[in-house]
Amino acid sequence: MNAPLIAPSVLAADFANLQRDVEMLNRSTADWIHVDIMDGVFVPNISFGLPVTAAIKKHAQKPLDVHLMIVHPERYLEAFRDAGADVLTVHYEACPHLHRTIQQIKLLGVKAGVALNPHTPVSLLQDVIADLDLVLIMSVNPGFGGQKFIERTYERVRQTAAMIAESGSNAIIEIDGGVNQSNAALLYHAGARALVAGNFVFTAADPVQTIAELKKVW
Ligand code: DX5
Ligand code: ZN
Numbered sequence: 001m002n003a004p005l006i007a008p009s010v011l012a013a014d015f016a017n018l019q020r021d022v023e024m025l026n027r028s029t030a031d032w033i034h035v036d037i038m039d040g041v042f043v044p045n046i047s048f049g050l051p052v053t054a055a056i057k058k059h060a061q062k063p064l065d066v067h068l069m070i071v072h073p074e075r076y077l078e079a080f081r082d083a084g085a086d087v088l089t090v091h092y093e094a095c096p097h098l099h100r101t102i103q104q105i106k107l108l109g110v111k112a113g114v115a116l117n118p119h120t121p122v123s124l125l126q127d128v129i130a131d132l133d134l135v136l137i138m139s140v141n142p143g144f145g146g147q148k149f150i151e152r153t154y155e156r157v158r159q160t161a162a163m164i165a166e167s168g169s170n171a172i173i174e175i176d177g178g179v180n181q182s183n184a185a186l187l188y189h190a191g192a193r194a195l196v197a198g199n200f201v202f203t204a205a206d207p208v209q210t211i212a213e214l215k216k217v218w
Contacts, residue, residue, distance in 0.1 A: 003215050004184070005031035005194040007065045007174070008207075010056060011047055012145045012198035018052070021202070022059040028208040029215055032065040032087065034176070034196045036145075037080070039070035042094050043143035050076075050083045057084025065196075067115060067176065069142045070094065074101045081108040089113030089136050089174075092120055102131050113174070117142065118150050122160045132171040134194070135160055140177030145198040149178030154190045161191030181210075185217040 008030050013021035025033055035053055040046040057064055063086035070076065073090040074097070080088060088105045092114050095101045105112035113134030116122060118141060125135060137156050140147035157173055164171050174194035175187050184195055197214060204210035 002193070004188050004192060004217065005172075005174075006211050006214050007032040007034040007194055007196045008201040008211060009034040009036055009145065009176075009196050009198035011036040012202035014202075015048075018056060019059050022056055024207060025211075026059070026061040028211045030062060030211050032063050032194070033060050034198075035064050035066045035085070036198075037066060037068050037070055038143060042071045042091065043069045045143045050079055053080060053083040053085070060084070063087065065089070065174075065194075067113075067136065067196075068094075069115075074104060077101075077104055077108060081110055085110055087111040087113055087134060089115050089134060091115045091117065091142075092124060093117055099128055099131075102128055106131070115142075115176070116156075118152070122156050122163065125160075126163060126167075129163055129167045129169045129171060132169060134174055135164070135171050136174045136176055136196075137192075138177055139175050139179065142177075147178055149180070149183055154186060157187060157190035157192050164191075179214075181213060181217075184214050188217050 038045045038047040065087040066085035067089045111133035115136035139153040172193040175192045176196040179197045180200040201207050
């Protein structure tokens with residue numbers, strides 16, 4: 001088994017010092033930089049969009065893991081790829097033609113992910129799981145950083161891991177929301193292989209050290 005990928009979320013960074021915070025992530029053992037795009041429609045909050053993503057890319061030495069919390073994500077996939085996304089994740093709940101949207105992402109030459117809100121049964125991914133590189137299981141309701149981790153997530157990770165094994169898919173499971181040192185190991189052992197962490201990393205006295213510790217959970 002391998003250590004989990006750690007994907008700090010720049011939603012919790014200091015937006016007035018983004019370059020400084022991205023350079024800190026470059027120096028750390030973080031694997032990906034998680035970029036949360038919120039449109040104020042799919043989720044009740046607005047974060048930032050294409051120009052800020054491109055600005056992060058300019059300084060990032062790690063892949064950008066772009067999480068689209070927006071309606072009609074299919075309209076913006078190419079633009080986010082061009083802004084520097086290496087992984088593009090859309091929400092199941094925002095995609096009536098999910099199969100087509102996944103194929104669109106793959107044609108752009110980046111990794112394809114689908115995110116599930118906490119109420120969406122993981123079994124709904126059964127018919128697309130073989131095409132996915134990533135399943136993002138939300139462990140909070142999307143829209144804000146710093147929320148409390150939903151305990152039911154462990155069972156959802158186990159169910160998803162079983163579905164992936166059964167289908168022969170190469171998808172990895174990513175967890176997003178309320179991740180910290182006390183749930184990271186349990187998530188890893190349930191089958192998660194990528195952990196997003198926003199507040200836990202950026203409010204730490206030593207974010208580089210905190211990222212290294214999260215990675216040690218396995
Ligand atoms: C929530 C976002 C998360 C958020 C995680 O809607 O998708 O990526 O930044 O932040 P924490 O780790 O603080 O819960
Ligand atoms: Zn996210």
